[in-house]
Amino acid sequence: MERFFYAHAAAGCFPLSFLLVSLTMEQLFHGRIMRFTVEHFDARSGARAGMLSLPHGDVPTPVFMPVGTQGTVKAMTMRDIEDTDAPIILNNTYHLFLRPGLELLEKAGCLHSFIGWQRPILTDSGGFQVYSLADLRKLTDEGVTFKSHIDGSLFTFTPESVVKLQEGFGVDIMMQLDECPAATSDKERISRAVSRSLLWAERSRDVWSSPQSSLFGIVQGGLHADLRLQSAEGLIGLDLPGYALGGFSVGEKMTDAYPVIEQTARALPREKPRYLMGVGTPEDIVRAVGYGVDMFDCVLPTRCARNGLCFCSHGKLRIKNARYKDDFTPLDAACSCYACRTFTRGYIRHLYMANEITALILMTIHNVTYYLDLCRRLRQAILQDDYQRFYEDFFSATAGADQKS
Numbered sequence: 046m047e048r049f050f051y052a053h054a055a056a057g058c059f060p061l062s063f064l065l066v067s068l069t070m071e072q073l074f075h076g077r078i079m080r081f082t083v084e085h086f087d088a089r090s091g092a093r094a095g096m097l098s099l100p101h102g103d104v105p106t107p108v109f110m111p112v113g114t115q116g117t118v119k120a121m122t123m124r125d126i127e128d129t130d131a132p133i134i135l136n137n138t139y140h141l142f143l144r145p146g147l148e149l150l151e152k153a154g155c156l157h158s159f160i161g162w163q164r165p166i167l168t169d170s171g172g173f174q175v176y177s178l179a180d181l182r183k184l185t186d187e188g189v190t191f192k193s194h195i196d197g198s199l200f201t202f203t204p205e206s207v208v209k210l211q212e213g214f215g216v217d218i219m220m221q222l223d224e225c226p227a228a229t230s231d232k233e234r235i236s237r238a239v240s241r242s243l244l245w246a247e248r249s250r251d252v253w254s255s256p257q258s259s260l261f262g263i264v265q266g267g268l269h270a271d272l273r274l275q276s277a278e279g280l281i282g283l284d285l286p287g288y289a290l291g292g293f294s295v296g297e298k299m300t301d302a303y304p305v306i307e308q309t310a311r312a313l314p315r316e317k318p319r320y321l322m323g324v325g326t327p328e329d330i331v332r333a334v335g336y337g338v339d340m341f342d343c344v345l346p347t348r349c350a351r352n353g354l355c356f357c358s359h360g361k362l363r364i365k366n367a368r369y370k371d372d373f374t375p376l377d378a379a380c381s382c383y384a385c386r387t388f389t390r391g392y393i394r395h396l397y398m399a400n401e402i403t404a405l406i407l408m409t410i411h412n413v414t415y416y417l418d419l420c421r422r423l424r425q426a427i428l429q430d431d432y433q434r435f436y437e438d439f440f441s442a443t444a445g446a447d448q449k450s
């Protein structure tokens with residue numbers, strides 16, 4: 046234990062003051078340096094406002110985590126992300142493992158110091174990328190062998206190796222390796238994935254040793270409520286620090302997913318954080334918060350920004366629309382981001398039509414701010430027992446707005 050902290054102190058990952066208090070914190074948190082406190086339950090829904098305390102800082106929930114797959118949020122510098130006041134970002138184990146690799150990250154001290162981000166980091170296990178990006182070669186109970194999408198090299202991920210990779214990165218939250226079949230797979234196939242993911246969760250827990258990195262289990266089960274509950278029950282038995290709902294937004298209709306997300310979220314322990322992976326639209330987030338989900342990530346705000354689509358308080362805005370040519374108002378008058386404080390729709394449209402990368406940067410800053418603000422506003426509403434009114438106002442403000450934009 047002491048060796049662990051001193052090794053990281055030498056690498057510059059933690060200030061000395063953190064090291065001095067960390068041993069006490071470790072005792073407080075039953076041997077793990079993470080604490081989650083539910084500060085308030087909304088009186089009429091399952092929505093909750095909480096505080097997730099991690100080695101690199103506090104994360105008020107509900108929270109949106111900007112996706113920084115390869116150690117950067119596309120089209121944003123770390124200063125831009127700090128300016129949006131994002132308390133945590135997400136990185137991806139598969140991508141960082143392939144490039145730049147654990148050896149280089151350890152040489153740099155840790156992932157935080159390498160990428161210049163001192164707030165919390167959550168890493169996805171990479172399982173989803175192995176199944177979707179890499180050329181999958183072999184999937185057994187032991188692990189998964191795949192061909193890199195970069196140079197075709199063969200690698201094997203096991204539950205154990207993925208935990209050790211994430212511990213080596215020095216992240217605050219790490220995800221177990223899971224099996225994520227397509228939503229359209231038959232029930233038997235999904236049931237096998239549930240069993241295998243549970244087996245892998247147990248092996249991940251058994252090999253997990255770093256108190257700095259908290260391990261989250263992932264509930265699978267497709268759109269089958271019985272499999273989801275079976276998966277949740279098995280994971281709860283492992284007493285992990287937090288639980289995620291995986292395998293949503295993988296091709297199914299969200300209207301089919303909502304009841305399963307609700308049932309699954311409500312089956313998870315009230316005192317632990319719940320993370321809905323890879324979902325979704327602002328509408329999805331507003332709904333899922335009402336089911337008691339605390340954490341979200343999604344590529345939509347950054348990916349849509351690069352395609353000229355902005356999320357605004359009045360709905361979506363497509364910047365290339367000719368009507369914005371001489372529109373000298375901000376993207377969203379209700380937004381206080383750098384892009385909205387400083388520039389007009391007309392100027393950003395001009396940059397976009399001229400293929401200037403600044404257009405993509407400004408729209409990314411705006412969209413990420415919109416998602417973060419949405420979660421901050423949800424949190425305020427929950428603290429005031431006002432989630433239901435927020436929900437109704439949100440859907441009446443954005444209904445049909447896409448067509449008008």
Ligand SMILES: [Zn+2]
Pocket residue numbers: 376377380381382383384385386410411412414
């Ligand atoms: Zn803005």
